[in-house]
Amino acid sequence: MPVRNPYLAALKAGYLFPEIARRRREFAALHPDDPVRIISLGVGNTTEPVLPVINAGLVEGARKLSKVETYTGYSDEGLLELREAISRVFYQSAFSAGEIFISDGAKCDIGRLQLLFGAGVKVAVQDPSYPVYVDGSVLIGAAQNDGGEGYGGITYLPCTAENGYFPGLEALPQNSLLYFCSPNNPTGATATKAELTELVHAALKKGVIIIFDAAYAEYIRDPALPKTIYDIPGSRNCAVEVNSFSKPAGFTGVRLGWTVVPKELTYAGGESVNADWSRVMGTIFNGASNISQAGGLAALTSEGLKEVRALCDFYLGNAALIRGALEKQGIICSGGVNSPYIWARFPGRDSWEVFAEILEKCRVVTTPGSGFGPCGQSFIRFSAFGHRADVKEAAGRLRKLAD
Ligand code: PL4
Numbered sequence: 312m313p314v315r316n317p318y319l320a321a322l323k324a325g326y327l328f329p330e331i332a333r334r335r336r337e338f339a340a341l342h343p344d345d346p347v348r349i350i351s352l353g354v355g356n357t358t359e360p361v362l363p364v365i366n367a368g369l370v371e372g373a374r375k376l377s378k379v380e381t382y383t384g385y386s387d388e389g390l391l392e393l394r395e396a397i398s399r400v401f402y403q404s405a406f407s408a409g410e411i412f413i414s415d416g417a418k419c420d421i422g423r424l425q426l427l428f429g430a431g432v433k434v435a436v437q438d439p440s441y442p443v444y445v446d447g448s449v450l451i452g453a454a455q456n457d458g459g460e461g462y463g464g465i466t467y468l469p470c471t472a473e474n475g476y477f478p479g480l481e482a483l484p485q486n487s488l489l490y491f492c493s494p495n496n497p498t499g500a501t502a503t504k505a506e507l508t509e510l511v512h513a514a515l516k517k518g519v520i521i522i523f524d525a526a527y528a529e530y531i532r533d534p535a536l537p538k539t540i541y542d543i544p545g546s547r548n549c550a551v552e553v554n555s556f557s558k559p560a561g562f563t564g565v566r567l568g569w570t571v572v573p574k575e576l577t578y579a580g581g582e583s584v585n586a587d588w589s590r591v592m593g594t595i596f597n598g599a600s601n602i603s604q605a606g607g608l609a610a611l612t613s614e615g616l617k618e619v620r621a622l623c624d625f626y627l628g629n630a631a632l633i634r635g636a637l638e639k640q641g642i643i644c645s646g647g648v649n650s651p652y653i654w655a656r657f658p659g660r661d662s663w664e665v666f667a668e669i670l671e672k673c674r675v676v677t678t679p680g681s682g683f684g685p686c687g688q689s690f691i692r693f694s695a696f697g698h699r700a701d702v703k704e705a706a707g708r709l710r711k712l713a714d
Contacts, residue, residue, distance in 0.1 A: 318430075318452045327442045327682040328354050334666070335676050345674070350705040352633065353676040355496065355651065355694045357561045359625060361606070362618035365560055368609020372602035386598045388589070389413025389569070393604050396611040397569055401528075401554070402541055406571055410585060412592055413599050413607075416568040417526045417555040418443055421490075424522055424551065424570070425451045426591050427584065433487035437478055438467035439497055439683030439690070441524065444490035453488075469686045472656065476500030476645065480513040486579060489514065491540075492524040494531060497683045497692040498654045499646015501536050507543045514549040518579060521550040526568075529559035529623050531649045547573040551584070556603075558626075558651065559619045560610045567603040626651045629702040630695035636706035637693070640713050651695040654680070660689050673708040 325333070331353050339349065361369065375381035388394075394408040414420045421443050425432075430452030436444045445465060448454060453464045466487070468478030476498045483489060491510065493502040502510070514521050523540040531538050540550045555568035576584040609615045630647035637644050637655050647653040657665045662679035669675050669691065680690025695702070 316450075318450050318454075321449050321454055322446055326446065327678070330682070331666075331676065331678060335670070338670055347674045349670070349674045349676060350697070350701045350708075351676040352693045352695075352697060352702070352705055353678050355558070355696050357558065357563045357626075357696050358698055359561060359622060361561045361565070362622060364612065364614040365606055365610045365618055368615070369565065369602055369606035371609075372605025375605070376601070383601050386413075386601050386604065387593065389599060390601075390604045390608070393608050393611075394569075396608060400611045400616070401539060402571070405541060406573065409589075410571055410573055412570045412572065412588060413604065414568045414570060414592075414596065415566040415599050415603075416557060417524060417553045419596075420553045420568060420570045421522065421524070422447045422450075423591060423595065424553070424588075425453070426595075427587055428453070428488055428520075433464050433466065433484045435466040435468055435483050435487050435489040435519075436684070437470045437491060437495065438685055439470065439680060439687035440490060441492060441496045442683060444522075445684070467684060467686070470495070470498060470500070471686055472643075472645065477502060477506045480509065483513055483517055483519060486518045487520075489519050489521045490524065491521050492526070493537075494527040494650035495646075495652075496524075496527065497646075497652055497678065497680065497687065497690075499648075499650035499652040500654075501531060501533070501649045504535065504537050504542065507537055507540060507546075511540070511543045511545045511549060515545050519549060520576070520584070521546075523550050523552045524554075525552055526555045527558055527650055527652075528554065529619055530627060530651055532627070533649055536649060541571070541573075547575045549576070551576065551588075556607050556610060559623055560606070560615075561622055562603065562606065565600075565603050565606060567599055567607045623651075625699075626695045629697060629699065632702055632706045633693045633695060633709075636709045640709065642712070647693075647695065653693040653695070655691045655693060657689050657691060662688055662690060665689075665691050669709075669712065672711040672714065673705065675705045675708060 394411040398406045434448040470476040528538040552571040556562040572585040572588045634647035643656045662681035666679040678692040680687030
């Protein structure tokens with residue numbers, strides 16, 4: 312028998328979201344005759360139907376497969392038309408098609424990107440952060456080197472109310488890989504242009520490569536806030552950007568994303584990151600679904616983009632309801648503006664304990680902040696992805712937290 316990959320043993324017991332689902336099932340099993348339906352404001356999973364123009368794109372993509380004249384098979388690096396449309400719509404055509412790689416989603420790309428750096432890499436993350444950055448780094452063995460005190464090779468950069476959820480960059484290790492997410496999951500904080508400029512300057516100075524996760528960029532409504540790291544001069548030399556159709560177009564189940572790897576970006580030895588990413592993707596990925604890509608193309612037409620905006624506005628409306636309800640209880644929150652996540656503070660409390668209390672009193676599932684990192688302790692993340700009636704009902708039930 313081959314031995315088990317030792318890095319698997321270094322992972323925390325369970326991945327956060329299945330653990331939440333398990334506790335919800337456990338609670339439901341303990342209350343089999345409960346007349347009150349459980350509402351989820353936990354996982355960030357879209358709930359609303361794909362809007363008509365985008366849906367017509369998906370249908371057309373499927374229809375094309377039914378005719379010999381229009382049938383297509385593998386589309387390895389992604390439809391040229393889609394890569395060009397992404398460059399035009401999101402980056403003012405600043406990137407060539409060869410710098411944009413279509414994928415089956417941001418999470419999958421985050422996992423694969425780690426292959427570029429291997430076990431020796433030092434990793435830095437915002438604390439709290441989306442668990443895939445840390446767990447994926449543990450899987451490639453990056454947590455085994457001597458990067459940060461108490462955390463193996465992973466350096467946690469605290470993002471707290473006190474620092475406005477933007478980390479101090481003095482602790483950012485030289486020649487490391489930094490995962491940075493804005494609008495942020497879970498804090499909902501969105502970095503300003505000045506903050507991202509500071510980040511890029513620090514990365515260039517310290518030889519850091521930033522993996523910028525812009526999965527929630529379309530939720531930004533403040534025109535002064537950057538939707539992409541590439542708004543910042545110098546970023547092409549230090550940043551990769553991952554993005555997704557999941558949250559702007561309702562494609563969480565359809566699966567479509569992209570990664571931008573500028574030609575200028577190199578490793579310490581001067582080798583091209585773009586060439587290696589092309590090699591990795593060509594080797595272990597076989598292209599996104601051509602149906603998804605047809606939907607993605609429809610989403611990037613002028614009518615499709617109106618639907619993207621409408622869908623994000625809908626979830627932002629939910630976010631305002633949730634944040635308003637929490638603030639009425641005197642709970643201090645951030646996020647929910649320019650972001651679909653609300654980050655609520657329960658001083659001195661354990662996150663899982665508050666999770667259990669909200670489930671018990673309100674029959675509402677949330678996400679415990681401690682699941683996103685040590686600085687998430689005493690916070691709860693509320694997701695704005697839900698049907699409006701459910702969100703209104705949940706917001707009303709949150710009054711019970713005062714009891
Ligand atoms: C639950 C910062 C959600 N099963 O859909 P993708 O792969 O294009 O994007 C995933 C993603 C990427 N980057 C960030 C994200 O927050 C997400 C999705 N996160 C959440 O509730 O935090 C869904 C999580 C899913 C998972 O494990 O990722």
